[in-house]
Amino acid sequence: MSQFPYQFQSYQFASPQAGPRLLISGAVHGDETCGTQAIRRIIQEFDSGQLLLKRGLVTFVPVANAKAYAQQSRFGDRNLNRCLQPTTEVQEFEDAVANWLCPLMAQHEILLDLHSFRDAGQAFAMMGPEDNQGTIEPFTQAREEEDFALCLGVQRYVDGWLGTYSRWLSTHGKSDQWKFGVGTTEYMRSVGGRALTLECGSHLDPHAPEVAYRAIRNALHHYDLLDFAQATDLAAARAQAEMLSLYHVVDRLHENDEFSRDWRSFDALKAGDQIGTRADGSAVLAEIDGYIVFPDTHAQVGTEWFYLARRTERLQRKA
Incomplete structure:
Protein backbone atom coordinates (compact mmCIF):
# COMPACT_ATOMS: atom_id res chain seq x y z
CA MET A 1 0.00 0.00 0.00
CA ALA A 241 -14.63 48.52 3.15
CA GLU A 242 -13.10 48.09 6.60
CA MET A 243 -9.36 47.76 5.99
CA LEU A 244 -7.19 46.48 8.83
CA SER A 245 -3.47 45.80 8.92
CA LEU A 246 -1.68 43.39 11.24
CA TYR A 247 1.30 45.09 12.84
CA HIS A 248 2.40 43.27 16.00
CA VAL A 249 2.50 39.84 17.66
CA VAL A 250 2.46 39.29 21.42
CA ASP A 251 3.97 36.06 22.79
CA ARG A 252 2.70 33.89 25.57
CA LEU A 253 5.65 33.91 27.96
CA HIS A 254 4.34 31.61 30.71
CA GLU A 255 1.67 28.95 31.00
CA ASN A 256 -0.09 31.14 33.57
CA ASP A 257 -0.41 34.13 31.25
CA GLU A 258 -4.16 34.65 30.92
CA PHE A 259 -6.54 36.77 28.88
CA SER A 260 -8.68 39.27 30.76
CA ARG A 261 -11.79 38.07 28.91
CA ASP A 262 -12.93 35.69 26.21
CA TRP A 263 -11.52 37.60 23.25
CA ARG A 264 -12.53 36.94 19.67
CA SER A 265 -10.80 38.04 16.51
CA PHE A 266 -11.55 41.65 15.58
CA ASP A 267 -12.82 42.65 18.99
CA ALA A 268 -12.09 46.37 19.24
CA LEU A 269 -9.46 47.72 21.62
CA LYS A 270 -9.03 51.19 23.05
CA ALA A 271 -5.62 52.43 24.15
CA GLY A 272 -5.17 51.31 27.75
CA ASP A 273 -7.59 48.39 27.58
CA GLN A 274 -6.34 45.38 29.51
CA ILE A 275 -5.93 42.44 27.17
CA GLY A 276 -4.48 40.00 29.67
CA THR A 277 -2.35 39.40 32.73
CA ARG A 278 1.14 37.94 32.85
CA ALA A 279 2.06 35.21 35.30
CA ASP A 280 3.83 37.80 37.48
CA GLY A 281 0.62 39.85 37.75
CA SER A 282 1.60 42.58 35.30
CA ALA A 283 -1.10 43.80 32.93
CA VAL A 284 -0.89 43.45 29.16
CA LEU A 285 -2.40 46.65 27.80
CA ALA A 286 -3.34 47.92 24.38
CA GLU A 287 -0.98 50.74 23.45
CA ILE A 288 -3.19 52.23 20.74
CA ASP A 289 -6.74 51.91 19.47
CA GLY A 290 -7.05 48.83 17.32
CA TYR A 291 -8.20 45.23 17.22
CA ILE A 292 -7.17 41.88 18.63
CA VAL A 293 -6.79 39.15 16.01
CA PHE A 294 -6.21 35.39 16.31
CA PRO A 295 -6.25 35.25 20.14
CA ASP A 296 -5.18 31.76 21.24
CA THR A 297 -6.10 30.72 24.76
CA HIS A 298 -4.17 27.48 24.31
CA ALA A 299 -1.00 28.99 22.82
CA GLN A 300 2.18 27.20 23.78
CA VAL A 301 4.76 29.14 25.79
CA GLY A 302 7.05 31.05 23.42
CA THR A 303 4.52 31.12 20.57
CA GLU A 304 2.05 33.70 19.28
CA TRP A 305 -0.56 34.54 21.93
CA PHE A 306 -2.39 37.13 19.85
CA TYR A 307 -1.94 39.57 16.98
CA LEU A 308 -2.78 43.27 16.93
CA ALA A 309 -4.25 45.14 13.97
CA ARG A 310 -5.07 48.76 13.26
CA ARG A 311 -7.41 50.39 10.80
CA THR A 312 -5.84 51.83 7.65
CA GLU A 313 -7.06 53.85 4.68
CA ARG A 314 -5.40 51.63 2.08
CA LEU A 315 -8.54 50.90 0.07
CA GLN A 316 -10.13 54.34 0.39
CA ARG A 317 -7.04 56.22 -0.72
CA LYS A 318 -6.89 54.15 -3.89
CA ALA A 319 -10.44 55.09 -4.93
Missing part, protein backbone atom coordinates in the same frame (compact mmCIF):
# COMPACT_ATOMS: atom_id res chain seq x y z
CA SER A 2 1.12 3.56 -0.69
CA GLN A 3 2.70 5.51 2.14
CA PHE A 4 -0.24 7.89 1.78
CA PRO A 5 -3.47 6.07 0.77
CA TYR A 6 -5.10 9.21 -0.62
CA GLN A 7 -5.43 10.79 -4.02
CA PHE A 8 -5.48 14.36 -5.31
CA GLN A 9 -8.45 15.64 -7.28
CA SER A 10 -8.96 18.73 -9.40
CA TYR A 11 -11.69 19.64 -11.88
CA GLN A 12 -10.91 21.88 -14.82
CA PHE A 13 -13.10 23.73 -17.29
CA ALA A 14 -11.45 25.43 -20.26
CA SER A 15 -12.91 27.65 -22.94
CA PRO A 16 -11.67 27.69 -26.54
CA GLN A 17 -11.27 31.45 -26.03
CA ALA A 18 -8.13 32.66 -24.26
CA GLY A 19 -8.56 34.37 -20.92
CA PRO A 20 -7.52 34.42 -17.26
CA ARG A 21 -6.48 31.22 -15.49
CA LEU A 22 -8.27 30.99 -12.14
CA LEU A 23 -7.71 28.39 -9.40
CA ILE A 24 -10.19 27.94 -6.55
CA SER A 25 -9.31 25.69 -3.61
CA GLY A 26 -10.96 24.39 -0.46
CA ALA A 27 -10.06 22.29 2.60
CA VAL A 28 -6.43 23.30 2.87
CA HIS A 29 -7.36 22.65 6.50
CA GLY A 30 -9.47 19.53 6.68
CA ASP A 31 -12.04 20.79 9.17
CA GLU A 32 -12.82 23.86 7.03
CA THR A 33 -15.43 22.43 4.68
CA CYS A 34 -17.50 25.42 3.53
CA GLY A 35 -15.26 25.89 0.49
CA THR A 36 -15.53 22.22 -0.41
CA GLN A 37 -19.33 22.40 -0.33
CA ALA A 38 -19.42 25.57 -2.44
CA ILE A 39 -16.91 24.27 -4.99
CA ARG A 40 -18.83 21.03 -5.48
CA ARG A 41 -22.01 23.04 -6.01
CA ILE A 42 -20.33 25.15 -8.70
CA ILE A 43 -18.84 22.08 -10.40
CA GLN A 44 -22.32 20.59 -10.61
CA GLU A 45 -23.59 23.79 -12.25
CA PHE A 46 -20.84 23.58 -14.88
CA ASP A 47 -21.48 19.87 -15.42
CA SER A 48 -25.22 20.42 -15.88
CA GLY A 49 -24.72 23.26 -18.36
CA GLN A 50 -26.21 25.85 -16.01
CA LEU A 51 -22.86 27.64 -16.20
CA LEU A 52 -20.73 27.92 -19.32
CA LEU A 53 -17.19 29.22 -19.38
CA LYS A 54 -16.96 32.18 -21.75
CA ARG A 55 -13.17 32.38 -21.89
CA GLY A 56 -10.09 31.32 -20.04
CA LEU A 57 -9.71 28.44 -17.66
CA VAL A 58 -10.93 27.66 -14.15
CA THR A 59 -9.64 24.82 -11.98
CA PHE A 60 -11.39 23.65 -8.83
CA VAL A 61 -9.74 21.77 -5.96
CA PRO A 62 -12.56 20.85 -3.56
CA VAL A 63 -10.22 19.15 -1.09
CA ALA A 64 -6.59 20.26 -1.05
CA ASN A 65 -5.64 18.20 2.01
CA ALA A 66 -7.28 14.79 1.63
CA LYS A 67 -5.79 13.28 4.80
CA ALA A 68 -6.89 16.13 7.06
CA TYR A 69 -10.30 16.14 5.38
CA ALA A 70 -10.73 12.39 5.95
CA GLN A 71 -9.74 12.86 9.59
CA GLN A 72 -12.01 15.91 9.95
CA SER A 73 -9.01 17.66 11.48
CA ARG A 74 -7.11 20.86 10.73
CA PHE A 75 -3.89 19.03 9.78
CA GLY A 76 -2.96 15.68 8.35
CA ASP A 77 0.60 15.53 9.69
CA ARG A 78 1.25 19.28 9.90
CA ASN A 79 -0.15 22.64 8.81
CA LEU A 80 -0.24 22.71 4.99
CA ASN A 81 -0.50 26.51 5.08
CA ARG A 82 2.96 26.97 6.58
CA CYS A 83 6.32 26.63 4.77
CA LEU A 84 4.47 25.67 1.61
CA GLN A 85 6.94 24.74 -1.11
CA PRO A 86 7.87 21.71 -3.21
CA THR A 87 10.36 19.36 -1.63
CA THR A 88 12.47 16.37 -2.61
CA GLU A 89 12.21 15.00 0.95
CA VAL A 90 8.62 13.79 1.32
CA GLN A 91 8.24 12.84 4.97
CA GLU A 92 4.74 14.06 5.85
CA PHE A 93 1.54 13.96 3.86
CA GLU A 94 1.55 17.74 3.44
CA ASP A 95 4.92 17.43 1.67
CA ALA A 96 3.20 15.29 -0.96
CA VAL A 97 0.36 17.80 -1.20
CA ALA A 98 2.84 20.63 -1.77
CA ASN A 99 4.53 18.73 -4.59
CA TRP A 100 1.17 18.47 -6.36
CA LEU A 101 -0.44 21.78 -5.38
CA CYS A 102 2.48 24.18 -5.92
CA PRO A 103 2.99 23.29 -9.61
CA LEU A 104 -0.78 23.52 -10.08
CA MET A 105 -0.77 27.04 -8.65
CA ALA A 106 2.12 28.00 -10.92
CA GLN A 107 -0.03 27.09 -13.95
CA HIS A 108 -2.58 29.77 -12.97
CA GLU A 109 -2.65 33.54 -12.63
CA ILE A 110 -5.19 33.92 -9.82
CA LEU A 111 -5.97 31.96 -6.65
CA LEU A 112 -9.03 32.10 -4.40
CA ASP A 113 -8.44 29.93 -1.32
CA LEU A 114 -11.56 29.29 0.78
CA HIS A 115 -11.27 28.87 4.55
CA SER A 116 -13.30 29.17 7.76
CA PHE A 117 -12.39 29.90 11.38
CA ARG A 118 -13.14 28.44 14.80
CA ASP A 119 -15.06 31.19 16.60
CA ALA A 120 -18.14 33.11 15.55
CA GLY A 121 -17.59 36.24 13.47
CA GLN A 122 -18.08 37.88 10.11
CA ALA A 123 -16.36 36.78 6.94
CA PHE A 124 -13.19 38.58 5.85
CA ALA A 125 -10.54 38.44 3.14
CA MET A 126 -6.79 38.23 3.73
CA MET A 127 -4.89 40.31 1.17
CA GLY A 128 -1.28 40.59 0.14
CA PRO A 129 0.99 43.62 0.61
CA GLU A 130 0.97 46.86 -1.25
CA ASP A 131 3.38 47.07 -4.18
CA ASN A 132 6.96 46.87 -2.95
CA GLN A 133 10.45 45.70 -3.87
CA GLY A 134 11.27 44.23 -0.46
CA THR A 135 12.95 40.91 0.24
CA ILE A 136 10.07 39.26 2.13
CA GLU A 137 7.14 39.58 -0.27
CA PRO A 138 7.88 41.78 -3.29
CA PHE A 139 4.71 42.50 -5.25
CA THR A 140 3.54 44.51 -8.26
CA GLN A 141 -0.16 43.62 -8.54
CA ALA A 142 -1.66 45.24 -5.45
CA ARG A 143 -4.31 47.24 -7.30
CA GLU A 144 -5.48 44.19 -9.25
CA GLU A 145 -5.60 42.12 -6.06
CA GLU A 146 -7.54 44.83 -4.25
CA ASP A 147 -10.16 44.92 -7.00
CA PHE A 148 -10.40 41.14 -6.82
CA ALA A 149 -10.92 41.28 -3.04
CA LEU A 150 -13.59 43.95 -3.32
CA CYS A 151 -15.70 41.79 -5.64
CA LEU A 152 -16.03 38.89 -3.20
CA GLY A 153 -18.99 40.21 -1.23
CA VAL A 154 -17.40 40.86 2.18
CA GLN A 155 -16.64 44.17 3.88
CA ARG A 156 -13.63 43.39 6.08
CA TYR A 157 -10.12 43.07 4.63
CA VAL A 158 -6.84 42.35 6.39
CA ASP A 159 -3.24 42.64 5.21
CA GLY A 160 0.19 42.53 6.83
CA TRP A 161 0.42 38.80 7.57
CA LEU A 162 3.84 37.81 6.27
CA GLY A 163 5.61 41.05 7.18
CA THR A 164 4.28 40.94 10.75
CA TYR A 165 5.11 37.27 11.11
CA SER A 166 8.63 37.91 9.82
CA ARG A 167 9.18 40.72 12.32
CA TRP A 168 7.99 38.43 15.12
CA LEU A 169 10.50 35.78 14.05
CA SER A 170 13.29 38.37 14.01
CA THR A 171 12.63 39.14 17.70
CA HIS A 172 13.36 35.47 18.37
CA GLY A 173 16.56 35.45 16.33
CA LYS A 174 14.88 33.56 13.51
CA SER A 175 14.67 36.23 10.82
CA ASP A 176 15.97 33.72 8.27
CA GLN A 177 12.96 31.46 8.89
CA TRP A 178 10.25 33.79 7.57
CA LYS A 179 9.36 31.30 4.83
CA PHE A 180 7.65 29.24 7.50
CA GLY A 181 4.84 31.80 7.18
CA VAL A 182 4.33 31.04 3.48
CA GLY A 183 0.98 29.44 2.67
CA THR A 184 -1.07 29.11 -0.49
CA THR A 185 -1.51 32.81 -1.23
CA GLU A 186 2.07 33.76 -0.44
CA TYR A 187 3.35 30.95 -2.67
CA MET A 188 1.00 32.02 -5.47
CA ARG A 189 2.36 35.57 -5.34
CA SER A 190 5.93 34.23 -5.34
CA VAL A 191 5.33 32.58 -8.75
CA GLY A 192 3.88 35.72 -10.30
CA GLY A 193 0.18 35.45 -9.45
CA ARG A 194 -2.32 37.27 -7.30
CA ALA A 195 -4.15 35.50 -4.51
CA LEU A 196 -6.68 35.89 -1.72
CA THR A 197 -7.67 33.88 1.31
CA LEU A 198 -11.38 34.21 2.04
CA GLU A 199 -12.38 33.33 5.60
CA CYS A 200 -16.06 32.58 5.03
CA GLY A 201 -17.25 32.45 8.66
CA SER A 202 -17.00 29.96 11.48
CA HIS A 203 -16.61 26.24 10.81
CA LEU A 204 -20.17 25.54 11.96
CA ASP A 205 -21.87 28.60 10.49
CA PRO A 206 -24.59 27.28 8.16
CA HIS A 207 -24.22 30.44 6.06
CA ALA A 208 -20.46 29.97 5.40
CA PRO A 209 -20.93 27.69 2.36
CA GLU A 210 -23.20 30.33 0.82
CA VAL A 211 -20.55 33.02 1.44
CA ALA A 212 -18.02 30.78 -0.33
CA TYR A 213 -20.41 30.03 -3.21
CA ARG A 214 -21.23 33.70 -3.73
CA ALA A 215 -17.54 34.58 -3.71
CA ILE A 216 -16.79 31.98 -6.39
CA ARG A 217 -19.59 33.29 -8.59
CA ASN A 218 -18.41 36.86 -8.02
CA ALA A 219 -14.83 35.92 -8.94
CA LEU A 220 -16.01 34.29 -12.17
CA HIS A 221 -17.98 37.43 -13.03
CA HIS A 222 -15.13 39.75 -12.02
CA TYR A 223 -12.77 38.11 -14.51
CA ASP A 224 -15.49 37.97 -17.18
CA LEU A 225 -15.38 34.18 -17.37
CA LEU A 226 -19.13 33.63 -17.65
CA ASP A 227 -21.52 34.30 -20.52
CA PHE A 228 -23.53 36.89 -18.61
CA ALA A 229 -22.13 40.03 -17.03
CA GLN A 230 -22.56 41.02 -13.40
CA ALA A 231 -20.10 43.78 -12.61
CA THR A 232 -19.27 44.83 -9.05
CA ASP A 233 -19.38 48.53 -8.21
CA LEU A 234 -15.79 48.66 -6.99
CA ALA A 235 -15.97 52.33 -6.00
CA ALA A 236 -18.93 51.62 -3.71
CA ALA A 237 -17.20 48.53 -2.32
CA ARG A 238 -14.10 50.58 -1.51
CA ALA A 239 -16.19 53.19 0.28
CA GLN A 240 -17.80 50.52 2.47
Whole structure:
Protein backbone atom coordinates (compact mmCIF):
# COMPACT_ATOMS: atom_id res chain seq x y z
CA MET A 1 0.00 0.00 0.00
CA SER A 2 1.12 3.56 -0.69
CA GLN A 3 2.70 5.51 2.14
CA PHE A 4 -0.24 7.89 1.78
CA PRO A 5 -3.47 6.07 0.77
CA TYR A 6 -5.10 9.21 -0.62
CA GLN A 7 -5.43 10.79 -4.02
CA PHE A 8 -5.48 14.36 -5.31
CA GLN A 9 -8.45 15.64 -7.28
CA SER A 10 -8.96 18.73 -9.40
CA TYR A 11 -11.69 19.64 -11.88
CA GLN A 12 -10.91 21.88 -14.82
CA PHE A 13 -13.10 23.73 -17.29
CA ALA A 14 -11.45 25.43 -20.26
CA SER A 15 -12.91 27.65 -22.94
CA PRO A 16 -11.67 27.69 -26.54
CA GLN A 17 -11.27 31.45 -26.03
CA ALA A 18 -8.13 32.66 -24.26
CA GLY A 19 -8.56 34.37 -20.92
CA PRO A 20 -7.52 34.42 -17.26
CA ARG A 21 -6.48 31.22 -15.49
CA LEU A 22 -8.27 30.99 -12.14
CA LEU A 23 -7.71 28.39 -9.40
CA ILE A 24 -10.19 27.94 -6.55
CA SER A 25 -9.31 25.69 -3.61
CA GLY A 26 -10.96 24.39 -0.46
CA ALA A 27 -10.06 22.29 2.60
CA VAL A 28 -6.43 23.30 2.87
CA HIS A 29 -7.36 22.65 6.50
CA GLY A 30 -9.47 19.53 6.68
CA ASP A 31 -12.04 20.79 9.17
CA GLU A 32 -12.82 23.86 7.03
CA THR A 33 -15.43 22.43 4.68
CA CYS A 34 -17.50 25.42 3.53
CA GLY A 35 -15.26 25.89 0.49
CA THR A 36 -15.53 22.22 -0.41
CA GLN A 37 -19.33 22.40 -0.33
CA ALA A 38 -19.42 25.57 -2.44
CA ILE A 39 -16.91 24.27 -4.99
CA ARG A 40 -18.83 21.03 -5.48
CA ARG A 41 -22.01 23.04 -6.01
CA ILE A 42 -20.33 25.15 -8.70
CA ILE A 43 -18.84 22.08 -10.40
CA GLN A 44 -22.32 20.59 -10.61
CA GLU A 45 -23.59 23.79 -12.25
CA PHE A 46 -20.84 23.58 -14.88
CA ASP A 47 -21.48 19.87 -15.42
CA SER A 48 -25.22 20.42 -15.88
CA GLY A 49 -24.72 23.26 -18.36
CA GLN A 50 -26.21 25.85 -16.01
CA LEU A 51 -22.86 27.64 -16.20
CA LEU A 52 -20.73 27.92 -19.32
CA LEU A 53 -17.19 29.22 -19.38
CA LYS A 54 -16.96 32.18 -21.75
CA ARG A 55 -13.17 32.38 -21.89
CA GLY A 56 -10.09 31.32 -20.04
CA LEU A 57 -9.71 28.44 -17.66
CA VAL A 58 -10.93 27.66 -14.15
CA THR A 59 -9.64 24.82 -11.98
CA PHE A 60 -11.39 23.65 -8.83
CA VAL A 61 -9.74 21.77 -5.96
CA PRO A 62 -12.56 20.85 -3.56
CA VAL A 63 -10.22 19.15 -1.09
CA ALA A 64 -6.59 20.26 -1.05
CA ASN A 65 -5.64 18.20 2.01
CA ALA A 66 -7.28 14.79 1.63
CA LYS A 67 -5.79 13.28 4.80
CA ALA A 68 -6.89 16.13 7.06
CA TYR A 69 -10.30 16.14 5.38
CA ALA A 70 -10.73 12.39 5.95
CA GLN A 71 -9.74 12.86 9.59
CA GLN A 72 -12.01 15.91 9.95
CA SER A 73 -9.01 17.66 11.48
CA ARG A 74 -7.11 20.86 10.73
CA PHE A 75 -3.89 19.03 9.78
CA GLY A 76 -2.96 15.68 8.35
CA ASP A 77 0.60 15.53 9.69
CA ARG A 78 1.25 19.28 9.90
CA ASN A 79 -0.15 22.64 8.81
CA LEU A 80 -0.24 22.71 4.99
CA ASN A 81 -0.50 26.51 5.08
CA ARG A 82 2.96 26.97 6.58
CA CYS A 83 6.32 26.63 4.77
CA LEU A 84 4.47 25.67 1.61
CA GLN A 85 6.94 24.74 -1.11
CA PRO A 86 7.87 21.71 -3.21
CA THR A 87 10.36 19.36 -1.63
CA THR A 88 12.47 16.37 -2.61
CA GLU A 89 12.21 15.00 0.95
CA VAL A 90 8.62 13.79 1.32
CA GLN A 91 8.24 12.84 4.97
CA GLU A 92 4.74 14.06 5.85
CA PHE A 93 1.54 13.96 3.86
CA GLU A 94 1.55 17.74 3.44
CA ASP A 95 4.92 17.43 1.67
CA ALA A 96 3.20 15.29 -0.96
CA VAL A 97 0.36 17.80 -1.20
CA ALA A 98 2.84 20.63 -1.77
CA ASN A 99 4.53 18.73 -4.59
CA TRP A 100 1.17 18.47 -6.36
CA LEU A 101 -0.44 21.78 -5.38
CA CYS A 102 2.48 24.18 -5.92
CA PRO A 103 2.99 23.29 -9.61
CA LEU A 104 -0.78 23.52 -10.08
CA MET A 105 -0.77 27.04 -8.65
CA ALA A 106 2.12 28.00 -10.92
CA GLN A 107 -0.03 27.09 -13.95
CA HIS A 108 -2.58 29.77 -12.97
CA GLU A 109 -2.65 33.54 -12.63
CA ILE A 110 -5.19 33.92 -9.82
CA LEU A 111 -5.97 31.96 -6.65
CA LEU A 112 -9.03 32.10 -4.40
CA ASP A 113 -8.44 29.93 -1.32
CA LEU A 114 -11.56 29.29 0.78
CA HIS A 115 -11.27 28.87 4.55
CA SER A 116 -13.30 29.17 7.76
CA PHE A 117 -12.39 29.90 11.38
CA ARG A 118 -13.14 28.44 14.80
CA ASP A 119 -15.06 31.19 16.60
CA ALA A 120 -18.14 33.11 15.55
CA GLY A 121 -17.59 36.24 13.47
CA GLN A 122 -18.08 37.88 10.11
CA ALA A 123 -16.36 36.78 6.94
CA PHE A 124 -13.19 38.58 5.85
CA ALA A 125 -10.54 38.44 3.14
CA MET A 126 -6.79 38.23 3.73
CA MET A 127 -4.89 40.31 1.17
CA GLY A 128 -1.28 40.59 0.14
CA PRO A 129 0.99 43.62 0.61
CA GLU A 130 0.97 46.86 -1.25
CA ASP A 131 3.38 47.07 -4.18
CA ASN A 132 6.96 46.87 -2.95
CA GLN A 133 10.45 45.70 -3.87
CA GLY A 134 11.27 44.23 -0.46
CA THR A 135 12.95 40.91 0.24
CA ILE A 136 10.07 39.26 2.13
CA GLU A 137 7.14 39.58 -0.27
CA PRO A 138 7.88 41.78 -3.29
CA PHE A 139 4.71 42.50 -5.25
CA THR A 140 3.54 44.51 -8.26
CA GLN A 141 -0.16 43.62 -8.54
CA ALA A 142 -1.66 45.24 -5.45
CA ARG A 143 -4.31 47.24 -7.30
CA GLU A 144 -5.48 44.19 -9.25
CA GLU A 145 -5.60 42.12 -6.06
CA GLU A 146 -7.54 44.83 -4.25
CA ASP A 147 -10.16 44.92 -7.00
CA PHE A 148 -10.40 41.14 -6.82
CA ALA A 149 -10.92 41.28 -3.04
CA LEU A 150 -13.59 43.95 -3.32
CA CYS A 151 -15.70 41.79 -5.64
CA LEU A 152 -16.03 38.89 -3.20
CA GLY A 153 -18.99 40.21 -1.23
CA VAL A 154 -17.40 40.86 2.18
CA GLN A 155 -16.64 44.17 3.88
CA ARG A 156 -13.63 43.39 6.08
CA TYR A 157 -10.12 43.07 4.63
CA VAL A 158 -6.84 42.35 6.39
CA ASP A 159 -3.24 42.64 5.21
CA GLY A 160 0.19 42.53 6.83
CA TRP A 161 0.42 38.80 7.57
CA LEU A 162 3.84 37.81 6.27
CA GLY A 163 5.61 41.05 7.18
CA THR A 164 4.28 40.94 10.75
CA TYR A 165 5.11 37.27 11.11
CA SER A 166 8.63 37.91 9.82
CA ARG A 167 9.18 40.72 12.32
CA TRP A 168 7.99 38.43 15.12
CA LEU A 169 10.50 35.78 14.05
CA SER A 170 13.29 38.37 14.01
CA THR A 171 12.63 39.14 17.70
CA HIS A 172 13.36 35.47 18.37
CA GLY A 173 16.56 35.45 16.33
CA LYS A 174 14.88 33.56 13.51
CA SER A 175 14.67 36.23 10.82
CA ASP A 176 15.97 33.72 8.27
CA GLN A 177 12.96 31.46 8.89
CA TRP A 178 10.25 33.79 7.57
CA LYS A 179 9.36 31.30 4.83
CA PHE A 180 7.65 29.24 7.50
CA GLY A 181 4.84 31.80 7.18
CA VAL A 182 4.33 31.04 3.48
CA GLY A 183 0.98 29.44 2.67
CA THR A 184 -1.07 29.11 -0.49
CA THR A 185 -1.51 32.81 -1.23
CA GLU A 186 2.07 33.76 -0.44
CA TYR A 187 3.35 30.95 -2.67
CA MET A 188 1.00 32.02 -5.47
CA ARG A 189 2.36 35.57 -5.34
CA SER A 190 5.93 34.23 -5.34
CA VAL A 191 5.33 32.58 -8.75
CA GLY A 192 3.88 35.72 -10.30
CA GLY A 193 0.18 35.45 -9.45
CA ARG A 194 -2.32 37.27 -7.30
CA ALA A 195 -4.15 35.50 -4.51
CA LEU A 196 -6.68 35.89 -1.72
CA THR A 197 -7.67 33.88 1.31
CA LEU A 198 -11.38 34.21 2.04
CA GLU A 199 -12.38 33.33 5.60
CA CYS A 200 -16.06 32.58 5.03
CA GLY A 201 -17.25 32.45 8.66
CA SER A 202 -17.00 29.96 11.48
CA HIS A 203 -16.61 26.24 10.81
CA LEU A 204 -20.17 25.54 11.96
CA ASP A 205 -21.87 28.60 10.49
CA PRO A 206 -24.59 27.28 8.16
CA HIS A 207 -24.22 30.44 6.06
CA ALA A 208 -20.46 29.97 5.40
CA PRO A 209 -20.93 27.69 2.36
CA GLU A 210 -23.20 30.33 0.82
CA VAL A 211 -20.55 33.02 1.44
CA ALA A 212 -18.02 30.78 -0.33
CA TYR A 213 -20.41 30.03 -3.21
CA ARG A 214 -21.23 33.70 -3.73
CA ALA A 215 -17.54 34.58 -3.71
CA ILE A 216 -16.79 31.98 -6.39
CA ARG A 217 -19.59 33.29 -8.59
CA ASN A 218 -18.41 36.86 -8.02
CA ALA A 219 -14.83 35.92 -8.94
CA LEU A 220 -16.01 34.29 -12.17
CA HIS A 221 -17.98 37.43 -13.03
CA HIS A 222 -15.13 39.75 -12.02
CA TYR A 223 -12.77 38.11 -14.51
CA ASP A 224 -15.49 37.97 -17.18
CA LEU A 225 -15.38 34.18 -17.37
CA LEU A 226 -19.13 33.63 -17.65
CA ASP A 227 -21.52 34.30 -20.52
CA PHE A 228 -23.53 36.89 -18.61
CA ALA A 229 -22.13 40.03 -17.03
CA GLN A 230 -22.56 41.02 -13.40
CA ALA A 231 -20.10 43.78 -12.61
CA THR A 232 -19.27 44.83 -9.05
CA ASP A 233 -19.38 48.53 -8.21
CA LEU A 234 -15.79 48.66 -6.99
CA ALA A 235 -15.97 52.33 -6.00
CA ALA A 236 -18.93 51.62 -3.71
CA ALA A 237 -17.20 48.53 -2.32
CA ARG A 238 -14.10 50.58 -1.51
CA ALA A 239 -16.19 53.19 0.28
CA GLN A 240 -17.80 50.52 2.47
CA ALA A 241 -14.63 48.52 3.15
CA GLU A 242 -13.10 48.09 6.60
CA MET A 243 -9.36 47.76 5.99
CA LEU A 244 -7.19 46.48 8.83
CA SER A 245 -3.47 45.80 8.92
CA LEU A 246 -1.68 43.39 11.24
CA TYR A 247 1.30 45.09 12.84
CA HIS A 248 2.40 43.27 16.00
CA VAL A 249 2.50 39.84 17.66
CA VAL A 250 2.46 39.29 21.42
CA ASP A 251 3.97 36.06 22.79
CA ARG A 252 2.70 33.89 25.57
CA LEU A 253 5.65 33.91 27.96
CA HIS A 254 4.34 31.61 30.71
CA GLU A 255 1.67 28.95 31.00
CA ASN A 256 -0.09 31.14 33.57
CA ASP A 257 -0.41 34.13 31.25
CA GLU A 258 -4.16 34.65 30.92
CA PHE A 259 -6.54 36.77 28.88
CA SER A 260 -8.68 39.27 30.76
CA ARG A 261 -11.79 38.07 28.91
CA ASP A 262 -12.93 35.69 26.21
CA TRP A 263 -11.52 37.60 23.25
CA ARG A 264 -12.53 36.94 19.67
CA SER A 265 -10.80 38.04 16.51
CA PHE A 266 -11.55 41.65 15.58
CA ASP A 267 -12.82 42.65 18.99
CA ALA A 268 -12.09 46.37 19.24
CA LEU A 269 -9.46 47.72 21.62
CA LYS A 270 -9.03 51.19 23.05
CA ALA A 271 -5.62 52.43 24.15
CA GLY A 272 -5.17 51.31 27.75
CA ASP A 273 -7.59 48.39 27.58
CA GLN A 274 -6.34 45.38 29.51
CA ILE A 275 -5.93 42.44 27.17
CA GLY A 276 -4.48 40.00 29.67
CA THR A 277 -2.35 39.40 32.73
CA ARG A 278 1.14 37.94 32.85
CA ALA A 279 2.06 35.21 35.30
CA ASP A 280 3.83 37.80 37.48
CA GLY A 281 0.62 39.85 37.75
CA SER A 282 1.60 42.58 35.30
CA ALA A 283 -1.10 43.80 32.93
CA VAL A 284 -0.89 43.45 29.16
CA LEU A 285 -2.40 46.65 27.80
CA ALA A 286 -3.34 47.92 24.38
CA GLU A 287 -0.98 50.74 23.45
CA ILE A 288 -3.19 52.23 20.74
CA ASP A 289 -6.74 51.91 19.47
CA GLY A 290 -7.05 48.83 17.32
CA TYR A 291 -8.20 45.23 17.22
CA ILE A 292 -7.17 41.88 18.63
CA VAL A 293 -6.79 39.15 16.01
CA PHE A 294 -6.21 35.39 16.31
CA PRO A 295 -6.25 35.25 20.14
CA ASP A 296 -5.18 31.76 21.24
CA THR A 297 -6.10 30.72 24.76
CA HIS A 298 -4.17 27.48 24.31
CA ALA A 299 -1.00 28.99 22.82
CA GLN A 300 2.18 27.20 23.78
CA VAL A 301 4.76 29.14 25.79
CA GLY A 302 7.05 31.05 23.42
CA THR A 303 4.52 31.12 20.57
CA GLU A 304 2.05 33.70 19.28
CA TRP A 305 -0.56 34.54 21.93
CA PHE A 306 -2.39 37.13 19.85
CA TYR A 307 -1.94 39.57 16.98
CA LEU A 308 -2.78 43.27 16.93
CA ALA A 309 -4.25 45.14 13.97
CA ARG A 310 -5.07 48.76 13.26
CA ARG A 311 -7.41 50.39 10.80
CA THR A 312 -5.84 51.83 7.65
CA GLU A 313 -7.06 53.85 4.68
CA ARG A 314 -5.40 51.63 2.08
CA LEU A 315 -8.54 50.90 0.07
CA GLN A 316 -10.13 54.34 0.39
CA ARG A 317 -7.04 56.22 -0.72
CA LYS A 318 -6.89 54.15 -3.89
CA ALA A 319 -10.44 55.09 -4.93
